[in-house]
Amino acid sequence: MQQPAASSPAPVDFEVEPEHYRHWKVAYEGPVARVTMEVDPEGGLREGYELKLNSYDLGVDIELADIVRRMRFEHPEVRVAVLRSGIDRVFCAGANINMLGQSSHAWKVNFCKFTNETRCELEDAAGSSQQAYIAACNGTTAGGGYELALACEEIYLQDDGNSAVSLPEVPLLGVLPGTGGLTRLVDKRKVRRDRADVFSTTAEGIRGNKAKQWGLVDDVFPRSRFDEKIAERAQAMAERMAAQVGKGSRVGVRLPRLTPEVEGRNRSYRHVTLTVDDQSRTASLTIAGPTADDVAILRKGGDAAHAAGAELWALRAYRELDDALLHLRVNNPTVGLVLVRTTGDAQTVLDHDAALVAARDHWFVREVLLHMGRVLRRMDNTSRSFFALGDAGTAFAGNLLELALASDRFYLLDDPDHVVHVGLSDLNEGALPMAHGPTRLQTHLYGEPDKLDGLVGNRALLEPEDADEAGLVTVRLDEIDWEDDVRIAIEERVSLSPDALTGMEQNLRFAGPETPESKIYARLSAWQNWIFIRPNATGPEGALTLYGRPERPSFDWQRV
Amino acid sequence: MSSVDLNSKIPNNVGLADDPKLQRALEKWLPNYLEWWHDMGPTDFEDKPVFLRTAISVERGGWANYDYVKMPDYRWGIFLAPNEGEPTIKCGDDAGTPAWLDVPGEHRNALRRIIVTQADTEPASVEQQRLLGHIAPSLYDLRNLFQVNVEEGRHLWAMVYLLHKYFGRDGRDEADELLQRRSGDADKPRILGAFNQPCDHWLSFFAFTMFTDRDGKYQLAALAESGFDPLARSTQFMLTEEAHHLFVGDTGIQRIIKRSAELQALDPNGDVRAQGGIDFELIQRTINYWYTYSLDLFGGEISSNASSFFASGLKGRFHEHRFEDHRAIEGEYRLPVVEGGKLVEKDVALRNAMNEVLRDAYVADCERVIARWNKTLETAGSPTRLSLPSRRFHRHQGIYAGHAFDPQGNLISAEEYEANRSRWLLVPEDNEYLLSIMKPCYEPGKFANWIAPPTKGIEGRPVEFEYVKLHD
Ligand SMILES: [Fe+2]
Numbered sequence A: 001m002q003q004p005a006a007s008s009p010a011p012v013d014f015e016v017e018p019e020h021y022r023h024w025k026v027a028y029e030g031p032v033a034r035v036t037m038e039v040d041p042e043g044g045l046r047e048g049y050e051l052k053l054n055s056y057d058l059g060v061d062i063e064l065a066d067i068v069r070r071m072r073f074e075h076p077e078v079r080v081a082v083l084r085s086g087i088d089r090v091f092c093a094g095a096n097i098n099m100l101g102q103s104s105h106a107w108k109v110n111f112c113k114f115t116n117e118t119r120c121e122l123e124d125a126a127g128s129s130q131q132a133y134i135a136a137c138n139g140t141t142a143g144g145g146y147e148l149a150l151a152c153e154e155i156y157l158q159d160d161g162n163s164a165v166s167l168p169e170v171p172l173l174g175v176l177p178g179t180g181g182l183t184r185l186v187d188k189r190k191v192r193r194d195r196a197d198v199f200s201t202t203a204e205g206i207r208g209n210k211a212k213q214w215g216l217v218d219d220v221f222p223r224s225r226f227d228e229k230i231a232e233r234a235q236a237m238a239e240r241m242a243a244q245v246g247k248g249s250r251v252g253v254r255l256p257r258l259t260p261e262v263e264g265r266n267r268s269y270r271h272v273t274l275t276v277d278d279q280s281r282t283a284s285l286t287i288a289g290p291t292a293d294d295v296a297i298l299r300k301g302g303d304a305a306h307a308a309g310a311e312l313w314a315l316r317a318y319r320e321l322d323d324a325l326l327h328l329r330v331n332n333p334t335v336g337l338v339l340v341r342t343t344g345d346a347q348t349v350l351d352h353d354a355a356l357v358a359a360r361d362h363w364f365v366r367e368v369l370l371h372m373g374r375v376l377r378r379m380d381n382t383s384r385s386f387f388a389l390g391d392a393g394t395a396f397a398g399n400l401l402e403l404a405l406a407s408d409r410f411y412l413l414d415d416p417d418h419v420v421h422v423g424l425s426d427l428n429e430g431a432l433p434m435a436h437g438p439t440r441l442q443t444h445l446y447g448e449p450d451k452l453d454g455l456v457g458n459r460a461l462l463e464p465e466d467a468d469e470a471g472l473v474t475v476r477l478d479e480i481d482w483e484d485d486v487r488i489a490i491e492e493r494v495s496l497s498p499d500a501l502t503g504m505e506q507n508l509r510f511a512g513p514e515t516p517e518s519k520i521y522a523r524l525s526a527w528q529n530w531i532f533i534r535p536n537a538t539g540p541e542g543a544l545t546l547y548g549r550p551e552r553p554s555f556d557w558q559r560v
Numbered sequence B: 001m002s003s004v005d006l007n008s009k010i011p012n013n014v015g016l017a018d019d020p021k022l023q024r025a026l027e028k029w030l031p032n033y034l035e036w037w038h039d040m041g042p043t044d045f046e047d048k049p050v051f052l053r054t055a056i057s058v059e060r061g062g063w064a065n066y067d068y069v070k071m072p073d074y075r076w077g078i079f080l081a082p083n084e085g086e087p088t089i090k091c092g093d094d095a096g097t098p099a100w101l102d103v104p105g106e107h108r109n110a111l112r113r114i115i116v117t118q119a120d121t122e123p124a125s126v127e128q129q130r131l132l133g134h135i136a137p138s139l140y141d142l143r144n145l146f147q148v149n150v151e152e153g154r155h156l157w158a159m160v161y162l163l164h165k166y167f168g169r170d171g172r173d174e175a176d177e178l179l180q181r182r183s184g185d186a187d188k189p190r191i192l193g194a195f196n197q198p199c200d201h202w203l204s205f206f207a208f209t210m211f212t213d214r215d216g217k218y219q220l221a222a223l224a225e226s227g228f229d230p231l232a233r234s235t236q237f238m239l240t241e242e243a244h245h246l247f248v249g250d251t252g253i254q255r256i257i258k259r260s261a262e263l264q265a266l267d268p269n270g271d272v273r274a275q276g277g278i279d280f281e282l283i284q285r286t287i288n289y290w291y292t293y294s295l296d297l298f299g300g301e302i303s304s305n306a307s308s309f310f311a312s313g314l315k316g317r318f319h320e321h322r323f324e325d326h327r328a329i330e331g332e333y334r335l336p337v338v339e340g341g342k343l344v345e346k347d348v349a350l351r352n353a354m355n356e357v358l359r360d361a362y363v364a365d366c367e368r369v370i371a372r373w374n375k376t377l378e379t380a381g382s383p384t385r386l387s388l389p390s391r392r393f394h395r396h397q398g399i400y401a402g403h404a405f406d407p408q409g410n411l412i413s414a415e416e417y418e419a420n421r422s423r424w425l426l427v428p429e430d431n432e433y434l435l436s437i438m439k440p441c442y443e444p445g446k447f448a449n450w451i452a453p454p455t456k457g458i459e460g461r462p463v464e465f466e467y468v469k470l471h472d
């Protein structure tokens, strides 16, 4: 097993603040935000590559994710965000090739996953938060650059005889456009598949009117009138978005740094703790549930929740959980199994959820719920085994039950001296959907519709036996068996092939239908990850390995 | 136009008469080309007979037939230089194997891009130079200008032939677009930077033909090494014409230098401008400006495109046959790069440095011309010497773009650069001054005050020959 050496690079920090952005500028003008990408070539997260031509690495994307999140919480007045480049004639060249070439497989996969999540978050802002992104492609828009544009509501390309949109990954690098490009091309923009095929194999891409005709962009404008036309489109979009928003002004809520206590690889936030045990390759992730005080705030209504702002439990705890998950993924690569616990009082959690749902007419509460949904989806997409451990003092109820339903197994203690309650709230029944559409509860009981019907609408606390009966529990153990059985389950789990587990878990977690978002992860990312490790891409003679090098790639022609 | 007309109008050695597909493509394209020439070619001289050279065959001497021709009647031909023996791929992984007589699918997009980029420069320069006829310093120079213009037009034909013949519908679309882009247009600019710079007086024209056409020479020479045989032979033939363009630029500036040295000696204070001439500082600024814009045309110093073009055998080095190792898979190239605010030497893989290798040949060539110009100054007894600025100075492409360098190539601050800009590079006042002294001089044998006559005329004709008939 490879342990990170003492000299390994500093852990990635996922928290960033606007005053420290290196690669982006954001200007707010009432309902319109102008987001300008101007990547600092010297500002790579790791040594060994230059971020030329607005190409990006994880560090650039962490800032973008921060922009998108703050837009929703801190700048709720924004209806349209115009995304453009600060570099003349270059919009964005996509993920930095040299960075990909020198990265480990795990790094590439985590990078792609994070960028995908960011694009989904950006894309979802129009429908959920009435914040639409417009891609103003004022120059070459290649690879991940075009995929970023594809995540936007509308794409406009400068028509200067030169600027093209392109997905050169297949012909140039022997890999896929890995941030949803292929999926969005045919699923979202409904580009004909034969044209999509031509486009995705033409390295130089397509420009001008043909790009418009094929539906690759919404319109092309001459260079001299580009800014003016974009301003018109932004105005129209802002009005369209504003029509879907209720009256009354919205005051933003600042998101301060979480500042956890960090000791080695352990992180203690206010509500969340992440403890890593390198020896056993496990981590413990514990979330402290809301208190009676938290419930009291919510019961005063949306304005009180808004006044609590970033300190509101539902926002703070889930931001912490999000940060912990990201650290787990990127900075703790060898942890195979995460033991999830939620502490607190089950009834209080249910009360909390009821009060939260009652206040959901307030924009801020809605944003909090959307955020919780995204964090849980991040957990669904995390390639680690999760075991939820419902031992004494835990409260897997309401929104916290989602953590058990997101886990691969749920062990519940059945001890008459320490009764552990489980319960449902409205939040288990629609507000926090999975990426493929249904709730975690529906997915969990996909094959047992009767059990699902029996549970829906039930707001009573369930004792362990009832919870087991209802189909919520994987293994119910009494206090005598608990210790040994859980220990053996853990030891068995961490002994299995991590690759096989990742594949197995991702297949089992998403029963039921698909959405474009889930296709991006299940189909595109999965294929990409396979291609990434194939010799034709990353072998000594692979196209990605040799890109920028003097040798030409040579392929193994066998179709697999 | 019927195909019979087409074949007689277009001198060629590509079997146009027996190629209905090519005929059809050219029939459609030709009227648009003539319209473009009318709109964007030299203004107001369409009905004047010009003593022009026309290439009518690839036989010895066939490329140089002189006669009076009105420019729209010029016979833009299509020629491939003849092959000696079986052509082979000259460089890269497949060096030595038979050349491609047709476009290999694997390299189709790359080749199309190479050809379109080269083709785009040809009409661009005609557009840049279209107004110069009105302020020509002599009929001799006017004729040279028009000779360059019609040949750039023919070069466009040569490239369009390749696009029509070998690249199907995409190629035809690209050929159409070549007539739609316009030099310096904000919305439809030409592809490369130097071809969008204004060229509105004769000092810039001579500098352009000296430095920018010389980039063309090296690009064509590198493409003449292409494994795509029709491209190699096409560009080889273009090189014969290109040599004249370089001659016009080289001798044009040399004649200005000669005249300025005379005026310098003539003036009691050695003030060239007081005598209505072009001072050496201004000439140096012009060199700095056009030389550096032309350096940009070679592309990035460290380039994966250059590497893959070479590796695939699409584009070789200047005189590839003079190299021993045509694969160049090993070996490194050392060049200074900016790192952490300093210049440091760095080794890059030779293939990735192929643009720089070609640029080296170009720089050496320019140095030789500068030495000749300095010889002229020496002979005239002038103490002034001209020089090429560092290749890092005033760059818009490649690894030095975005950093400030002085003409000696030292890294300097952006403020220092801005403070010295007007000393180092052409400024608007320069243009105003040049336009104020550049009045047309259309009398046979007469030359404007700011330029010396050439030592001899064209094709054995005297200097005072009526090279352009402005009056019937
Ligand atoms: Fe030319």
Ligand SMILES: [Fe+2]
Binding pocket: B152, B213, B216, B242, B245
């Ligand atoms: Fe030329």
